[in-house]
Structures are given as C-alpha cells and as structure tokens.
Amino acid sequence: MAFRNRSDAGRRLAKALSSYKGRHVVVLALPRGGVPVAAEVAAALDAPLDLILVRKIGVPTQPELAMGAVVDGIAPIVVRNQEVIELSGTTADEFDAAYAEELAEIERRRQLYIGERARAEIAGQVVIVIDDGIATGATTRAALQAIRNRKPKELVLAVPVAPRDTITQLRQEVDALICLETPELFGAIGYFYQDFRQVSDEEVVATLKRFPIKGATSVS
Template sequence: MSLFRNRQDAGRQLAKALSVYKSRHPVVLALPRGGVPVAAEVASSLGAPIDLVLVRKIGLPTQPELAMGAVVDGGAPIVVRNNDVIFAAGVAADEFDAVCDMELAEIERRRQRYIGDRPRVEIAGKVAIVIDDGIATGATMKGALRAIRKRGPEELVLAVPVAPVETIEDLRGEVDALICLETPAIFGAIGYFYDDFRQVSDNEVIAILRRLPPKRSSPAA
C-alpha cells in the first residue's frame, strides 16, 4: 500500500512535520530532481527560500549502482570517498578520478540548466533543511550533508518522506535533527511508497525554481 499520492502530497505532509521551524527563518535545500517538488511544498509552507544541492553518486566502474563516493557542487567541489568500497573493489586512483570527472560534468550541466544566474541561497548561520523524495542506501545523501555542513549552517536538518530504518540510523550522526515520516520494515525501492512516482523532468525543476524565488516570502496560512 502506498503512503503518498505523489511528491506534492509527500511535501505537504513533510511541511506539517517541519512547521516548528517556521519561526526560525530556515532555508530549504533540495536534491534534484525528485526532491524538488517535495521541497517546494515545504518552502511554500514555511515561507523559506529554496536552493538546490547538486550532488552525484560516484559509482563503481563495473557496478555503477554501488557508490564508491559522492561529489557535491560548490566553489570547490567536495568529494566524499567510500574507502571500504574502493578498497574492496580494488579501484585505482585514476579510475576513481575518471568517474568523478564524469559526474562533475553532469553537475555542471545541471547547474547551468537549473540555476544559471539565479542567486544562491546563503547557508552560513541559517537552519538548513535538506530534502529529497526518499532515501535508499544514503551514500549520496551523506555526501550532500557533509558538503552542506562545511558551509556553516547554524543547524542542519534532514527531512524525507520515507527511508529504511538502517539508513536513517546511519545518517543520524551527520545532522542535528532528522525527520523521516515513514520507515517501512520492508523497503524495496522509494517508488513503491508513491501512487505516482513518475520521473521529474528538467523543465519541471526549472519551473518550480522560477515560481519560488531565492528569498523569504510570507508563509502560507
């Protein structure tokens, strides 16, 4: 049985759970593409500015779905290495760098496509709420959280609709607060918990960002 009608429904439910942060003037950070419609509902409800966290998994050359690290956009890109996986798979430094460079190129494509000359949201000294439409293994999210932490938020909050219990426990030490609406005993995949989990397009991401400018507005009633 699904838990959410779609990402907008998940975002509205998440916004209720995050309402305590409304008075603290948070910033909302979304992982594209699936996290953007969820985060948009939260940003609208809290009257918060929204920005993107451009992060890409660095997958094994022979098993791309298995993360040997993650890379996050920024003034100087931040690379998080999963040394256990790298060592176990015998991945050489030049192999890791080649995959990392490929993912950096995709990050740059997304930055130009989604953000362009849009002002970036200031994170230092703010409550930063990081949102995705769900988490499976957490490897990519861990990279994103570590990169955001280096930007000096007052408080780092992770908020997602659904994730496995073990992933949530693994990520709890990366943040100051964690909100996950559902932690099913049998997980499978994120899409199992949505009636509508169609892929979010680049154009949808761009349209949402245009609708929600990077400044605080009056919170929705």
C-alpha cells in the first residue's frame, strides 16, 4: 500500500507541489475524499481551500460505471460518455433521471458544505485540483472543464494515485499534472491506502472552517 491515509497522501503531494508556494494558488478539492488530501496541500502552500462539486452519473444497473458527470455552477456542466450510454442501453429518460438525482445531491452538499461561505476567486489564479485518487477520470474531466471555463491563469491536477492510461488522457485537460503513483495494475483507489475509511460530511465542514476564504467574492 502506497499511503497510510489521506492525510499522508496529502503531505506527500504537498512536497511535490512545493514550487507553487507564493504563486497565488487556490486549492480545490473534490469532496468528500479529496478534502483531507487537499487540506494538507493548502496548509503547506498557505493557500485558500475551496470545493469543486462534481458527481458521477452512474449507469442505472451499474451505479459504479460512469456514463457521465455533472458539475455545480450557475449553468451545471454535464459530460456524457456516449459509448457507455449506448453499450449499457441507457435511454434518454433514464439518463435524465440519474442526472437529476446527482444534481440534487450536489445541491444538498452545496447547502451543507458551503452555505453562505465566501468562495475562492478562480479567474487569473493558479488553481490546483485535488482528489484522493482517480479511476476512470470521468468526474475529474468534468470538473477540470468547468474550472477551465472560469479562466484560471494555470490549471494543475494533483492526485496521489491513478491508472497510467487515465493520467495520459487527463494531461490534455491541464497545464500541469502531478500523480505520485501510476500502477500498471490498478483495481480501485482504496487498494493503495491502509486506511481508506469514508470521509463524513461533518469532516468536510470542519476542514473548511479551518481554511476561511479571505478577501474573496461570492462565486457559484
């Protein structure tokens, strides 16, 4: 196993990202699992920590299989995996129903995690996107596309572990990419952690309280 827990992975990522300190960095975490990882990076870089709310849209008969993803925003961004949709026989109505369910979960998380909290400014900043790992890359790709639309100066993806082919595909979405482990045999993200217990809503809220956004504007 590569990492003791998410905090350990975050500290190791922070070392790999040390050159970004003092460069007007904003750290964005994918909740929930990405938050403890990102917190270590934000602390080390003395950077604001915020969230990018994105949800996988799973095939109705195989929820773990991504047929798309949706990202929060004034106009939610939807990414569809047409190949998976067609191979799974998912109808347009079924996709729309799954999309609506994930959008509702994003809204729940936005109210719970963010509420009236000020949001970090993205435009013109060096934005580092962090998760606890990547499998297929569907949700990550959607998140990166949404952030790119908000005009960051530089877009960086940093994760502890991901399959090599997924990393190759995601490089074209960002200006820089750091991944500590790219195993040939992947399986699942949890295989690379000694402790991969689920991160609770309460932990996300508590972590964000440690990183208040200073001098920020309110952004959806």
